[in-house]
Structures are given as C-alpha cells and as structure tokens.
Amino acid sequence: MNRLNIYIGVGALLLALVGLFIWVPHDTGTGLIVRVRRQVSIGDAFAPSIAFALLAIGGAILLIEHRKRTNVELTLMQLSHSVALVGVIVLGLLFMQHAGPALLRITDLFANSNSEYRLLRETFPWKYSGFFLGGLTIVAGMATLSAGRLQARTVVIGCLVTTGLIILVDLPFEDLLLPPNGDY
Amino acid sequence: MQPLDYIIAGIQEVIFGPVAFDLLGVPLPLTLVMVFAGVVIGILVGATPGLAGPMAMAISLPIMISYFGYNVEALLPVLGFLIGVMKGATLGGAVPAILFNTPGTPDAYMTTLDGYPLTKQGQSYKAMKVAHLSSVSGDTVSDIALFVCAPFVALTVESYLDFPEKTALLILSLSFIAAIIGGSPGKGLISVALGLIAVFIGGGEDFYPRLSLGTDTLAGGFSIISAVLGVLIVGAILKEYETLWHRSELSVKRKQFVDHGDQRLSLAEILRLAPYIGQSSLVGTMIGALPGIGTTLAAAVGYQLGRARHARRRQEGFPAFGEGAIEGVAATEAANSSVSGSNLIPVLGLGIPGNTAAVFIILATDSIGGFTPGPSVFRFSENVVNTELVLVFGLFTAMLFANIVNWTLGAVLMRAATVMVRVPKRTLLPVVLLLTLTAVYAQEPSIETLWFTLSFGVLGYLMRKVDMSPLPFVIAFILGGTLETSARQAFSATGGDPYFLFSSWTSILFLAGAIATVVLALKRARTTNT
Numbered sequence: 048m049n050r051l052n053i054y055i056g057v058g059a060l061l062l063a064l065v066g067l068f069i070w071v072p073h074d075t076g077t078g079l080i081v082r083v084r085r086q087v088s089i090g091d092a093f094a095p096s097i098a099f100a101l102l103a104i105g106g107a108i109l110l111i112e113h114r115k116r117t118n119v120e121l122t123l124m125q126l127s128h129s130v131a132l133v134g135v136i137v138l139g140l141l142f143m144q145h146a147g148p149a150l151l152r153i154t155d156l157f158a159n160s161n162s163e164y165r166l167l168r169e170t171f172p173w174k175y176s177g178f179f180l181g182g183l184t185i186v187a188g189m190a191t192l193s194a195g196r197l198q199a200r201t202v203v204i205g206c207l208v209t210t211g212l213i214i215l216v217d218l219p220f221e222d223l224l225l226p227p228n229g230d231y
Numbered sequence: 232m233q234p235l236d237y238i239i240a241g242i243q244e245v246i247f248g249p250v251a252f253d254l255l256g257v258p259l260p261l262t263l264v265m266v267f268a269g270v271v272i273g274i275l276v277g278a279t280p281g282l283a284g285p286m287a288m289a290i291s292l293p294i295m296i297s298y299f300g301y302n303v304e305a306l307l308p309v310l311g312f313l314i315g316v317m318k319g320a321t322l323g324g325a326v327p328a329i330l331f332n333t334p335g336t337p338d339a340y341m342t343t344l345d346g347y348p349l350t351k352q353g354q355s356y357k358a359m360k361v362a363h364l365s366s367v368s369g370d371t372v373s374d375i376a377l378f379v380c381a382p383f384v385a386l387t388v389e390s391y392l393d394f395p396e397k398t399a400l401l402i403l404s405l406s407f408i409a410a411i412i413g414g415s416p417g418k419g420l421i422s423v424a425l426g427l428i429a430v431f432i433g434g435g436e437d438f439y440p441r442l443s444l445g446t447d448t449l450a451g452g453f454s455i456i457s458a459v460l461g462v463l464i465v466g467a468i469l470k471e472y473e474t475l476w477h478r479s480e481l482s483v484k485r486k487q488f489v490d491h492g493d494q495r496l497s498l499a500e501i502l503r504l505a506p507y508i509g510q511s512s513l514v515g516t517m518i519g520a521l522p523g524i525g526t527t528l529a530a531a532v533g534y535q536l537g538r539a540r541h542a543r544r545r546q547e548g549f550p551a552f553g554e555g556a557i558e559g560v561a562a563t564e565a566a567n568s569s570v571s572g573s574n575l576i577p578v579l580g581l582g583i584p585g586n587t588a589a590v591f592i593i594l595a596t597d598s599i600g601g602f603t604p605g606p607s608v609f610r611f612s613e614n615v616v617n618t619e620l621v622l623v624f625g626l627f628t629a630m631l632f633a634n635i636v637n638w639t640l641g642a643v644l645m646r647a648a649t650v651m652v653r654v655p656k657r658t659l660l661p662v663v664l665l666l667t668l669t670a671v672y673a674q675e676p677s678i679e680t681l682w683f684t685l686s687f688g689v690l691g692y693l694m695r696k697v698d699m700s701p702l703p704f705v706i707a708f709i710l711g712g713t714l715e716t717s718a719r720q721a722f723s724a725t726g727g728d729p730y731f732l733f734s735s736w737t738s739i740l741f742l743a744g745a746i747a748t749v750v751l752a753l754k755r756a757r758t759t760n761t
Contacts, residue, residue, distance in 0.1 A: 052417075055697055059421050066428070074444060076437030087727030091435035094715040095442060098431060102424035105409075108749075109417030112756055121696060129473055129696075133689060136664070140685065144678050182665050189661040193476055208662050216294070216669055223297050225669070229676020 051121060052109055059106030066099035128192075135188035143181025143226045150176050165231040175213050178225040182209035234611055241624020245311075245632075248625075249304060265308040266629050269315020270636045271644060276316065277323025278648035280333045281471055281656040282663065284320025288313050288591040289464045290666045293456060293674035296598050303601035306622055310595055311629035317588045318370055318633045319644075321526070321568045325362035326645050327652045329560070330355055338526035338567040341534040345552060345559030352555055353491040356646075360496045361557045362564045363642045365508045367634065369565035372512035373519060373572030374630050380520065380573070381623075384580035385609035392606075394721035395734045399741035401714045402732075404522050404583045406745035409703050410752035411521075418699040420749070425690075426707030427714075429453055434712070454675050457683040458708050459594060460667055462701045463587060465684060466691015468664045473692075475656055500557065507537045507558045508565040515569030520576045522585035522706075526567040533566025534559065572630065578604050579623060583710065590705055597709075598674070 077090035148164040151173060155162055167173040187205030191197045216223055232240070244262075251264040276287040295312060299305035324339035329346030342362065349358035392400065409419030428442075433452025435441040443449040511533035518529040537559060538552040545551065552559045575592065577583045582605030584590045596602045601618075608619045671684050694701045718731075725731040732738055 051697060055421070055699075056417065059424075063424075070442060075441040076435065076439035087722075089715075089719045089722050091437045091439075091441045094711070094718070095428060095431045098424050098427035098711075101420055101427065105417050105420030105422075105424055107417075108420060108753060109415070112415060112417045112753060125473060125696075128476055129469060129692065132469060132472060133685070136685060140668075140678070140681055143681075178669075185665050185668075186658075186661040189472065189664070190657055193472065193657045204658055208658075208665070212662075212665060212669060216673070220294070220298050220673075223294070223673045224676045226672045226676075226681060227678050229672065230678050 052112070056106045056109035059102050059109065063099045063103035063106060066102070067096060071095050071099065131192055132189065135192060136185055139181045139185035139188065141181075142184050143177045144230075145177070145227075146180040147173050147177035147227065168228040168231050174228060175217070175225065177227050178213065179209050181226070182212065232611075232613060232616055237611065237617070237620050238624050240616075240621045241626075242628045244621055244625040245307060245628040248307060262307040262311045262625070262629055263632055265312040266315040266633050267636055269312040269317075270319040270633055270641075271315075273316035273319020273321075274323035274326075274641070274644045274648050275319075275651050277320035277339075278326040278645070279323075279651040279654055279659070280327050281659060283324075284317050285587040285591060286464055286467070286663060286667075287316045287320065288588065289460050290663070290670045291316070292591055292595055292598070293670040296595070297673045299599075301599055303599070303618070303622075305599050306596070306602055307625045307629065309599065310592065310626055311633075313588075313591055313595060314626070314630055315633050315636075317571055318568075318630075318637060321370070321571055322363065322366045322637060322641050322645060323648050323651075324567075325366065325560075325564055326359070326648050329358045329362060330649060331652055333652070338530045338570075339563075340527070341530045341563040341567075342560055344534070344563075345554070345556050348550075348553070348555030349557070349560070350488050353488060354494065354555070355488065356490050356494040357496060358557065358560055359645055360494070360642060361504065361560045363645060364496070364501070365504065365511070365561040365564040366568040367637045367641055368508050369512040369515055369567075369569035370571055370637065371634050372509075373516045373569040374627075374634060375572075376516045376520070377572040377575050377579075377630075378627055381576045381579045382609045384576060385606040388581060389606040389610065392737065393735070394717060394724050395731050396738045396741065398714065398717040398721045399732055399738035399745075400581070401583070401710055401717060403741040403745040403748070404577070404581070405703070405707055405710065405714075407748050408522055408585075408706055410748045412700040412702050415698070415756055416749045416752040418697075419703050419752075422694065422699050422701065422703035423707040426704035427711045429458060429704075430708045430711035431715070434715075448679065453683055453687070454680060455594060455597060455709065456671055456674050457680045458687050459590060459705050460671055461684040461687025462691035462694070462704055463590070464667050465664065465688025466695060466701055468660050468667075469688055469692035470695045471656070472660050475660070504558060504561045507540065507561045510536055510540065511562045511565035512569040515566035516573045518566075519570030519573035519585070522577045522583050526570045526586070529570045530563045530567040534563045537562025579608060579626075581605060582713065584706055587702060587705075590702075590709065593709055 071092050075092040075095065077092065079090050079093045079096060081088050081090040151162055151164050151167065164173065183205040186208050187201050190201040190204065194201065213225065217225055246260055249261040250258040251261040252259055272287055273284055276282045276284060291312065295309050296305065299309060324334060325342050325346065328334040328339040328342035330350055332343050332347040334340045334343055346358045346362065349355060405423050409423045410416045412419055432442045433440045433450050440450040514533050514536060515529040518532065541552055541556060541558050550556045571588070574585045574589050577585045578589045578592055582603065584593045593604060596604055602622050608623055610617050611620065668681055668684065671680055691701045694704065721731045725734055728734065732742060
C-alpha cells in the first residue's frame with residue numbers, strides 16, 4: 048500500500064483547508080481577535096485555526112516525509128472484518144439503548160397496560176434487560192466473529208460475563224447506573 | 232509550614248486518613264489498601280497477554296470515582312490504586328515473557344530474548360527472581376528521582392516562567408511528543424492536530440459553542456473520558472481483535488518446561504547483576520522523565536547498553552545476551568520499570584502527561600478536582616497550608632508503599648499470576664470492551680457518551696492501522712484547554728501584543744526547540760528511509 052501516506056497527507060490537507068476556510072469562519076461566535084471596549088483578546092476562532100493549520104503542516108510534512116514508503120498493510124479483507132466487528136458493537140449498543148423500553152412495550156401489548164420505562168427503570172427485570180441483551184450481543188457476537196461460527200459455549204460465556212458484570216457493578220455500587228437507565 | 236511539616240502531613244494523610252476496615256482490631260488505612268489492591272491487580276493484568284496496565288487503569292477509574300465521589304478525600308485512594316496498577320503491571324509483564332515467550336506488556340518484549348531461553352534451560356524460577364529484583368530496584372531508583380526532581384522542576388518553572396513562556400513550553404511539549412512518538416513527525420503532528428480540534432469542539436468563551444454545527448449533540452463538546460478511553464482502550468481492543476482474527480497459532484498448545492537445577496540467586500550473582508541494574512535504572516529514569524518516550528524505548532536502550540557491557544566483560548562459560556543471560560533479563564526489566572516513577576516528573580512538575588499511564592493520573596485529578604498537577608502544586612507556603620503539596624507527599628508515601636509491596640510480595644504474586652496466561656484473548660477482549668463501556672457510562676450516564684466512545688474507538692483503531700500513534704491525540708486533547716487558556720492569559724498580560732510568544736528569550740528558545748524537534752525528527756525519518 049505505497050500510496051497510503053499520500054492519501055493520509057492529502058486527506059489531512061483537505062480537512063485543514065475545509066476547517067480553515069469554511070468550518071471555523073462559519074461556525075464560531077467570535078473571530079481570531081475580539082475587541083470589546085478597547086480591550087483586545089483572543090477570539091474563539093483562534094485556537095481551532097491554529098489546530099487546523101497544524102493539521103495542514105502535518106499533512107504537508109507527511110507528503111514530503113515518505114510518500115513512497117510505508118510498511119503498513121491495509122487490505123479490503125481486514126477492513127471488512129473490522130466493519131463487521133464495529134457492526135456487532137453498534138448492534139449491541141442499539142440493544143442496550145432500546146431493548147428495555149421495547150420489551151416493556153411488547154409486555155404492555157400483551158397485558159393491555161400502559162407502563163412508562165422511566166418509572167420501572169429501577170425494578171427487575173427492566174433494570175437489567177437492555178444491558179444484558181446489549182452486553183450479550185457484544186460479547187457473544189465478537190467471539191462468534193472471531194471463531195467463525197456461533198457456538199452454544201460462546202452464548203453461555205456471554206450470558207455469564209454479562210450477569211457477572213451486573214453483579215459486579217450494580218450490587219456493590221448503589222449510585223452506579225447501567226445503560227440505558229441514566230438516560231431515563 | 233516548613234518543608235518537613237509538609238512531608239509529615241503527607242504521610243499522616245495516608246496513614247491516619249479514611250479507614251477501609253478493621254483487621255483484628257487494627258484499622259487499615261484506605262489508601263494503603265487501595266495501593267495493595269492496585270499492585271495485585273496490576274501484576275495480574277500485566278501477566279495477561281493482550282491486557283496492559285493502562286487498560287486496568289481506564290476501566291477502574293470511572294468506577295472508583297463513582298464509588299468514592301468527587302471530593303478531595305477520594306484523591307489519595309484513587310491515585311494510590313492507579314499507581315499500584317502502574318507499578319504492578321510492569322512487574323507482571325515479565326511473567327509471560329519469561330515463561331511463554333509472550334510479552335505481557337509491549338515493554339517486556341526484550342525480556343523474552345533471555346528470559347525464555349532461561350525457561351528452556353529449566354531456570355524459569357531464577358529468571359523470575361532476577362526480573363523481580365531488577366524491576367523493583369529500577370522502580371525504586373525512579374521514584375527517588377521523582378521525589379527529588381519534580382519539586383525542583385516545578386519550582387524552576389514557577390519562578391522563571393510567566394504566561395508566554397508557559398504557553399511556549401506547552402507548544403514545545405506537544406511538538407516533542409508529535410515528533411518522537413511513532414517515528415513519523417508528519418503523522419505525529421496530524422495526531423496532535425486532531426486531538427486539538429476534537430477538544431476545541433463545543434468550547435470557547437462566546438455564548439455560541441464553537442464548531443458545533445448548530446447541533447445540541449456537539450454543543451457540549453466531547454467528554455475527556457469518552458475521547459481518552461475511546462481512542463486508547465476501545466481502539467486498542469479493535470486492533471487487537473483484528474490481529475487475533477488473522478492468527479491461528481494462538482490455538483497452538485504452549486510448550487511447558489520443567490525447572491531443574493539450583494534456582495537460588497546467590498549474593499555473587501546479585502553483585503554481578505548490580506552494574507546492569509544500576510545502568511539500566513539510570514537510563515530508564517532519564518528516558519521516563521521526557522514526555523512521550525515510553526517504557527519500550529527504555530527497555531531497548533537498557534538492553535543494548537547491557538549487551539555492550541556484557542560483551543566487554545563476559546567470562547568464559549557464561550551465556551551471551553540472547554542465549555539466556557540473566558544480565559539480559561536484569562538490564563531490560565530494570566530499564567522498563569525505572570520509567571514508572573520518573574514519568575510522573577512532567578505530570579507533577581509541569582502538568583504534562585508523558586505516557587499512557589500518566590494520562591490516567593491526569594484524568595483522575597481532573598475528574599475528582601481539588602488537585603491540579605502543575606508547578607503551583609509544589610509551592611511551599613509557610614503561612615497558608617498548600618493542601619495540594621500535602622497530597623503530593625501523600626502520593627509519594629503511597630508510591631513508597633507500593634514499592635514495599637513489590638519488594639516483599641512481588642515475587643510470590645508473579646508466580647501466582649502465571650495462571651493469567653491461560654485466559655483466552657478471544658473471550659477476554661469483548662469482556663474488557665463491555666467493562667470499558669460500563670465504566671464510561673458509570674461516570675457519564677448518557678448513551679450518547681457511549682456512541683462518542685465507540686466513534687473515538689474507531690478513530691483510534693484507524694490511527695493504529697495506518698501506523699499513527701494515538702498518544703499524541705490524547706495528550707493534545709488533555710492539554711488543548713490549558714494551552715488555549717494560557718495563550719489567552721499571555722495575550723492579555725502583554726496588553727494584546729500579537730507577538731506575545733516572542734516576548735522573552737526563554738519563550739523564543741522554547742519555540743525554536745519546538746521547530747528544531749520536528750525538523751530533526753524529519754531528518755532522522757528521511758535518513759532511515761533512504
């Protein structure tokens with residue numbers, strides 16, 4: 048992947064140009080320097096401008112430094128594996144965020160009731176449902192991806208680990224909140 | 232208060248501070264219990280390939296802060312625990328390196344070169360004894376350097392540097408870190424710039440939160456915990472897991488060797504090792520005091536110097552370096568362990584974190600409050616008690632206690648930690664990831680923070696993937712706010728002088744140093760490439 052450094056260098060330069068000429072001027076309340084009642088002070092745009100300028104210098108140096116040489120190997124296969132890995136974590140986080148309220152809604156449908164998750168977030172099983180399902184998805188999903196197949200053993204380990212974490216974090220520490228209970 | 236009074240007050244703060252529990256009627260100080268727990272966990276974590284001290288520090292920090300609360304009383308127990316982990320992990324890293332040719336931590340790689348041949352010769356117990364002796368000796372030398380140098384550095388900075396010079400010093404530190412870490416100044420600068428951009432989002436003094444794209448999501452900026460844990464820990468897990476995916480040899484059963492022969496370390500051998508330990512301890516201490524240069528380089532330099540010495544003085548019949556020389560284990564372990572104390576010199580003296588472990592010390596003080604590492608900490612005021620200085624001496628006491636634990640129980644704990652090598656990474660890494668996310672949520676109970684953490688994790692993974700060190704990003708993220716505040720103060724103090732950074736020879740010298748560091752690193756990189 049001989050051109051990788053060129054891509055990074057050019058990418059950094061482009062981002063720096065966008066930052067310096069579009070993002071910073073249009074998205075900061077004050078300019079580089081502010082004058083209030085004859086007092087001169089540094090404005091909010093100053094620090095980000097320096098940061099973007101530094102990014103441009105870094106990109107330019109990288110292009111000069113060793114644009115032809117890199118030992119880095121970046122294959123489509125590796126990236127697709129990583130995308131799958133991140134996908135599993137995203138799925139786990141989505142479960143963490145929505146599984147509890149969704150399960151409650153389904154239960155309400157069957158019980159013909161109208162409960163609010165916020166009021167039940169401190170009660171079993173709602174307190175743990177999102178974290179358990181999300182945690183199980185992350186642990187078992189990652190192990191499954193790595194092993195190349197779904198094994199009953201992996202799911203059992205996922206269940207045990209997530210339950211263990213609930214016991215470790217929730218039981219001794221009263222003030223700690225498991226996701227997503229802090230959001231409700 | 233006189234300096235001696237501060238030292239005594241610091242020791243008392245640890246010994247007569249909050250009590251953890253009573254053991255046979257004797258109240259055990261909470262800080263000492265936490266230091267002990269930290270050392271034990273550190274050794275176990277260090278002995279587990281794929282885990283490292285910073286990971287344990289990252290996971291435990293938010294949980295401990297949530298448990299102990301955001302008050303000054305929480306500082307010593309939390310910092311004591313983190314320091315215990317830091318010291319323990321360095322010691323534990325030698326265990327799998329010696330027994331299984333697998334370094335538990337990156338800095339223990341050089342230990343494998345002589346440690347594993349010793350295991351193959353049935354001398355693993357002896358190699359572990361050498362590693363223990365050297366590691367703890369190096370650590371102790373480094374701590375002494377910290378106790379002596381940190382106040383000196385801080386007082387010098389406080390006496391001679393004003394706002395413009397302090398701003399220039401921060402620029403020099405960032406440029407040094409960018410140029411040194413990773414071997415590519417271009418990538419280092421990009422990493423620093425990205426860290427600065429990330430920390431400036433949502434900040435500023437105006438009512439409008441800058442660079443927020445008009446969204447509420449970015450208006451509050453990124454929390455330090457999501458950025459640091461995301462880039463350093465989640466990024467490392469993603470990278471490690473990808474590596475694991477491609478490696479099939481992990482399923483290969485490890486060879487077991489049975490120890491035989493005399494495993495004792497004689498006085499003559501200890502005396503023979505002493506110059507190697509001393510030399511490496513000094514080298515490691517000096518390297519550790521420079522921000523950005525870590526334990527891995529210290530271990531490499533210590534090993535090379537040890538090898539040169541050994542080649543000159545080796546007697547007939549003794550193994551050479553790489554063939555199972557106990558001097559090789561001693562040189563490496565003394566060097567990588569002697570970084571742990573001195574790398575707190577820039578943290579406590581200047582408020583600049585030099586390596587990953589130091590980042591978590593800064594993160595702890597930043598989260599808990601009541602203690603701001605930097606030159607003002609060492610102000611020996613006589614009329615008003617400087618509580619921060621008392622805390623520093625409390626911290627030094629905790630470090631000494633950690634050393635005592637390492638000296639007395641370290642060897643036993645190292646032997647016990649051998650079981651950790653058998654923990655499968657495939658299961659361990661997702662657990663660490665889930666623990667990290669839980670820890671982040673414990674400190675910032677918002678699911679948005681978890682999404683930010685994952686996003687920073689992906690950034691950290693990509694940085695590692697393209698051989699760009701994420702450490703400059705993290706250090707820039709931590710120092711960005713201080714740098715901006717310092718520049719604003721310097722600008723105001725000089726009456727709005729646009730050339731405030733060139734207002735004194737000292738700041739000009741620092742800025743010249745910043746440029747020279749990058750230019751020299753660039754030259755070195757070009758020479759290496761050609």
